[in-house]
Amino acid sequence: MTDEVAQDFDREWVEFLDPDDPETMVRADLTWLLSRWGCVFGRHPEEGGCPGIEADQPADGCCLHGAFYTDEADIKRTKQIVKKLTPETWQLHRRWKDTIVDDTLENEDGEEEPAKKTAVVDGACVFHNREGFPTGAGCALHQQAMRDGVHPMEYKPEVCWQLPVKRDFKTEHRADGTEVSVTLITEFDRASWGPGGHDFDWWCTASPTAHTAAEPVYLSYAVELTELLGARAYEKLADLCDARDKLGLVAPHPATVAASRGTTPLAFPTRLRNTADAR
Known part of the structure; x- marks a missing residue:
């Protein structure tokens, strides 16, 4: 694929105090939240659909490397849902019982820590129903x-x-000696995957192919953003996004701009180096 915009473009940000926690600052990426990104998984690549992060597995989207669990509650909840699946709804129901495997993740200090993730079977996540399965390709969950x-x-x-x-969390030290907690909301771009993200054949957030949604991200992802921030903080964010949208962004997302103009942007050079698999 050659339709991705270059990384490190200009972005606009907004900050506000969390209405439910005045000691926490929310810092949100307006360039991303006002973009017209939308998931195109399930459509044929020739019709503007997802070509996948690996060119030889277009039907598997970004489900190739499995998903890291955030904590025990995340694991427990998923295990409960797996009990709902049947051989008719989950392709690997009879073939695979161990859905969780041990792995490692790099922490903020660059050290590897134990982690758990969904198993990878035959080149994709254990929960990914392959192309041709009666219920259709995609996540069984x-x-x-x-x-x-x-x-x-x-x-x-x-x-x-x-x-x-x-979503990221950080603590900032101010000149007056105080500390403030910051919740960061931005785009999960190639760099967010770590070194392995550079090896993807394609990644959606930088591609005009995926920037044709009817609504901006802050509206299409309202449920998810509410869960990530809380209801009152999301309401504040939505108001700020709405106001900025009416004024017009100084730094709009270049993939959204390219999609609206039907132009081909500067391509992101994929396969930059042979690095470890993406997380």
Whole structure:
């Protein structure tokens, strides 16, 4: 793929105090939240659909490396949902019992720490139904949520429903000696995956192919952002996004701009180096 915009473009940010926690500052990426990104998984690549992060597995989207669990509660919740799946709804139901495997994740100090993730079977996540399966390709947990009439966020591992929104936490030390907690909301771009993200053949957030949604991200991801920030903080964020949208961004997302103009942006050079698998 050659339709991605270059990294490190200009961004606009907004800060506000969390209405429920005045000691926490929310710092949000307006360039991302006002972009017209939307998931194109499930459509054929020739029709503007997801070509996948690996060119030879387009139907598997970004489900190739499995999903890291955030904590024991995340694992417990997913285990409960797995009990709902049947051989008719989960392709690997009879073939695979060990859905959780041990791995490691790099912490803020650059050290590897033990972590747990979904197993990878035959080149993709254990919960990923492959192309040709009767219920259709895609996450068995996501599909079960659709059948049950609930938001997929309630059934999938946290990292899966959060993507491609990225939430980070940090503590900032001010000149007056005080500290402030910061919740960061931004785009989960290639760099967010770590070194392995550079090896993807394609990544959606930088591609005009995926920037054709009817609504900006702050509206299309309202449920997820509310869960990540809390109801009152999301309401404040939405008001600020709405106001900025009416004024017009100084630094709009270049992939959204390219999509609206039907132009081909400067391509992101994929396969920069042979690095470890993405997390």
